[in-house]
Amino acid sequence: MTQTQLDLAVIPGDGIGPEVTAEALKVLHKALEGTGLEVKETSYSLGAQHWLETGEALTDETLSDIRGRDAILFGAVGAAPGDTRIPSGILEREILLKLRFSLDHCVNLRPSRLYAGVPTPLANPGDVDFVVVREGTEGPYTGNGGALRVGTPHEIATEVSVNTAYGVERVVRDAFRRAEGRRKKVTLVHKHNVLVHAGHLWKRTVEAVAAEFPGVEHDYLHVDAATIFLVTDPSRFDVIVTDNLFGDILTDLAGAVTGGIGLAASGNINLDGTAPSMFEPVHGSAPDIAGQQKADPTAAILSAALLLDHIGQPEAAERIHAAVQGDVESRVAGQARTTAQVGDAIAARL
Amino acid sequence: MTQTQLDLAVIPGDGIGPEVTAEALKVLHKALEGTGLEVKETSYSLGAQHWLETGEALTDETLSDIRGRDAILFGAVGAAPGDTRIPSGILEREILLKLRFSLDHCVNLRPSRLYAGVPTPLANPGDVDFVVVREGTEGPYTGNGGALRVGTPHEIATEVSVNTAYGVERVVRDAFRRAEGRRKKVTLVHKHNVLVHAGHLWKRTVEAVAAEFPGVEHDYLHVDAATIFLVTDPSRFDVIVTDNLFGDILTDLAGAVTGGIGLAASGNINLDGTAPSMFEPVHGSAPDIAGQQKADPTAAILSAALLLDHIGQPEAAERIHAAVQGDVESRVAGQARTTAQVGDAIAARL
Ligand SMILES: CC(C)[C@H](C(=O)O)[C@@H](O)C(=O)O
Ligand SMILES: CC(C)[C@H](C(=O)O)[C@@H](O)C(=O)O
Numbered sequence: 001m002t003q004t005q006l007d008l009a010v011i012p013g014d015g016i017g018p019e020v021t022a023e024a025l026k027v028l029h030k031a032l033e034g035t036g037l038e039v040k041e042t043s044y045s046l047g048a049q050h051w052l053e054t055g056e057a058l059t060d061e062t063l064s065d066i067r068g069r070d071a072i073l074f075g076a077v078g079a080a081p082g083d084t085r086i087p088s089g090i091l092e093r094e095i096l097l098k099l100r101f102s103l104d105h106c107v108n109l110r111p112s113r114l115y116a117g118v119p120t121p122l123a124n125p126g127d128v129d130f131v132v133v134r135e136g137t138e139g140p141y142t143g144n145g146g147a148l149r150v151g152t153p154h155e156i157a158t159e160v161s162v163n164t165a166y167g168v169e170r171v172v173r174d175a176f177r178r179a180e181g182r183r184k185k186v187t188l189v190h191k192h193n194v195l196v197h198a199g200h201l202w203k204r205t206v207e208a209v210a211a212e213f214p215g216v217e218h219d220y221l222h223v224d225a226a227t228i229f230l231v232t233d234p235s236r237f238d239v240i241v242t243d244n245l246f247g248d249i250l251t252d253l254a255g256a257v258t259g260g261i262g263l264a265a266s267g268n269i270n271l272d273g274t275a276p277s278m279f280e281p282v283h284g285s286a287p288d289i290a291g292q293q294k295a296d297p298t299a300a301i302l303s304a305a306l307l308l309d310h311i312g313q314p315e316a317a318e319r320i321h322a323a324v325q326g327d328v329e330s331r332v333a334g335q336a337r338t339t340a341q342v343g344d345a346i347a348a349r350l
Numbered sequence: 351m352t353q354t355q356l357d358l359a360v361i362p363g364d365g366i367g368p369e370v371t372a373e374a375l376k377v378l379h380k381a382l383e384g385t386g387l388e389v390k391e392t393s394y395s396l397g398a399q400h401w402l403e404t405g406e407a408l409t410d411e412t413l414s415d416i417r418g419r420d421a422i423l424f425g426a427v428g429a430a431p432g433d434t435r436i437p438s439g440i441l442e443r444e445i446l447l448k449l450r451f452s453l454d455h456c457v458n459l460r461p462s463r464l465y466a467g468v469p470t471p472l473a474n475p476g477d478v479d480f481v482v483v484r485e486g487t488e489g490p491y492t493g494n495g496g497a498l499r500v501g502t503p504h505e506i507a508t509e510v511s512v513n514t515a516y517g518v519e520r521v522v523r524d525a526f527r528r529a530e531g532r533r534k535k536v537t538l539v540h541k542h543n544v545l546v547h548a549g550h551l552w553k554r555t556v557e558a559v560a561a562e563f564p565g566v567e568h569d570y571l572h573v574d575a576a577t578i579f580l581v582t583d584p585s586r587f588d589v590i591v592t593d594n595l596f597g598d599i600l601t602d603l604a605g606a607v608t609g610g611i612g613l614a615a616s617g618n619i620n621l622d623g624t625a626p627s628m629f630e631p632v633h634g635s636a637p638d639i640a641g642q643q644k645a646d647p648t649a650a651i652l653s654a655a656l657l658l659d660h661i662g663q664p665e666a667a668e669r670i671h672a673a674v675q676g677d678v679e680s681r682v683a684g685q686a687r688t689t690a691q692v693g694d695a696i697a698a699r700l
Pocket of ligand 2: 193194224442443446447598
């Protein structure tokens with residue numbers, strides 16, 4: 001990596017987004033000290049406040065500006081549930097999903113690792129360390145579908161899941177590549193006994209791509225069965241590859257199993273480098289605890305580590321992982337720290 | 351209830367289906383002793399064997415015969431995964447789903463109760479006792495969708511989720527009715543921030559029906575968040591109402607949390623009495639342990655209890671529940687019993 005500047009877009013967003021993003025940046029800067037890589041930050045104030053002031057979520061102009069950056073650090077967006085001024089879900093769709101779709105974030109990468117000492121709801125979690133390769137630009141997230149006779153007793157509403165060979169194949173190949181560098185096992189999760197058309201496209205694609213990776217084994221689970229294994233035997237998983245909606249569901253469950261979504265990081269990856277990738281905690285804006293320095297910034301900090309790994313700074317990323325591991329191991333149950341204190345503690349360990 | 355005969359259709363099916371169904375019938379007969387209700391059984395041999403012999407899954411003739419019965423006790427269907435003679439998923443779709451759709455089983459009722467003494471993967475499960483009212487005849491299960499250019503790099507596959515005011519409302523009303531007789535709380539689970547059209551139909555319907563039930567409170571969770579609560583705080587739930595696919599996923603997870611799907615029962619309810627309701631364990635045919643007397647028949651036995659409750663024999667149903675509770679409390683970890691021994695033990699407690 002000979003790049004000397006990282007041109008970073010920062011979208012702190014709503015709720016706890018700005019608080020956790022501040023800590024992620026703090027740690028990112030510290031981790032890059034001595035690498036010669038300089039960070040240039042451009043912050044975009046997108047979210048509820050901006051929507052209320054301008055009526056705009058994410059304009060094409062802003063999007064094209066963001067498109068020119070090297071990478072994006074994203075906090076969280078979403079209005080407070082009680083806020084009737086903002087149509088529900090609009091910020092999620094018109095900022096977060098618009099970014100994912102416009103910037104072709106086809107792989108939504110979500111690692112799940114149970115750090116030593118982290119409390120989990122499971123009695124016997126075992127050794128949990130897997131990654132979910134969630135498809136990010138297709139499935140039931142495409143906004144296809146519609147409604148007729150809305151509000152009448154004859155209303156009919158449809159949602160259309162769209163899946164293409166092109167879209168599925170690149171994600172499946174990415175999953176196999178990642179498995180090669182890990183424990184060499186890919187699990188496809190779908191529901192092909194009911195969702196026949198999409199399911200068989202996924203199954204056939206996995207079979208075809210698997211032939212290119214003779215050293216990687218693969219198996220299949222229906223999504224319902226996968227949730228069972230996530231609580232009874234999560235250590236069986238290495239790389240899970242799945243569609244957009246199943247990935248959404250499985251990764252929240254995986255986050256809960258590995259110590260809460262306060263620790264779950266994610267990367268929205270543009271695989272061919274035509275646009276910047278985006279890194280964000282799996283958790284949302286949590287308006288109920290916003291501005292109180294109560295949020296755990298670890299998920300945002302680990303997302304910054306994914307970012308560094310992605311831009312070719314794996315050593316800096318590894319230092320963050322080690323610092324987080326040290327921090328979580330030293331956490332004392334019931335002892336509350338502020339968001340900034342957690343960020344400081346992790347930065348201090350670098 | 352003045353009925354003196356229960357005209358029961360029995361579909362043992364494949365794999366462990368026949369073994370667990372035999373125990374369910376054993377317990378059902380015992381529970382009805384002294385009630386004056388006589389059981390007339392008609393057994394239908396549907397499943398892999400029948401398909402291989404005849405090429406038929408479920409003919410219209412057989413379906414119309416079943417339609418004339420009072421209720422259906424169902425085991426499980428599904429070919430062994432390695433069996434290449436039977437197209438994958440065909441038995442599930444053309445027997446199980448065909449029955450659910452043809453007999454208008456709009457409510458798929460799935461109670462989750464953690465019996466004292468039952469091992470659960472959770473460290474601190476709390477007091478778990480909720481019921482999922484899963485919609486059974488709509489959503490992504492309708493077989494809508496299709497595929498173009500199959501097998502080429504230009505393949506596109508769609509799955510269409512169909513949701514109607516008629517279909518959603520009857521299920522939501524059933525959920526509120528059940529909540530009235532329980533802890534008076536309904537939780538809608540959906541993903542309305544992404545699946546806007548279907549999600550808003552569900553949300554609006556819950557708001558409208560809730561107005562008829564002022565004593566029942568209600569809240570909302572996105573499906574991803576719901577999986578988190580199922581492992582961190584399952585006792586927060588009383589009645590969950592949700593769509594067909596989300597219900598499929600959540601109830602497997604719920605089964606795992608409350609001691610495994612060896613204990614999870616379900617009822618496919620025809621609400622207006624135009625066709626028989628059907629009762630089946632949530633688990634599948636488990637071909638790997640079929641014919642070995644290794645399967646736990648408790649889920650099938652509890653399904654028989656749901657059947658008795660449904661046909662107006664709540665006392666007999668309660669006796670089965672108590673017997674199951676007694677049996678699971680006395681189970682000794684590591685001590686294996688045959689399928690028949692478990693059935694005998696539960697029958698003996700009646
Ligand atoms: C906010 C929402 C649209 C989003 C999703 O469903 O993808 C979130 O749940 C996530 O997992 O990043
Ligand atoms: C076998 C399959 C079609 C079925 C479903 O998805 O409904 C099963 O998983 C269930 O939950 O009863």
